[in-house]
Amino acid sequence: MKHREKMKELNGLNDEQLGEKLKDLGIALLKNRFELKTGHVDNPNIVREIRKDIARVKTIATARRKK
Secondary structure, eight states: OOOHHHHHHHEEEEEEEEHHHHHHHHHHHHHHHHHHHOOOOTTTHHHHHHHHHHHHHHHHHHHHHHH
């Protein structure tokens, strides 16, 4: 999914759903980091993508708090 599509999807979520998304991404990051270290991951770039998604969610949440 492209950056703009991800941002549209995340902007459509309410604050509670954003919190859940952040929690899920954190768990996915932990899981994928472990798999990367053990050598069982198919796509090594997935950790990078998850980190970027976490940053996107946090950016949207901060922007909403400032409004």
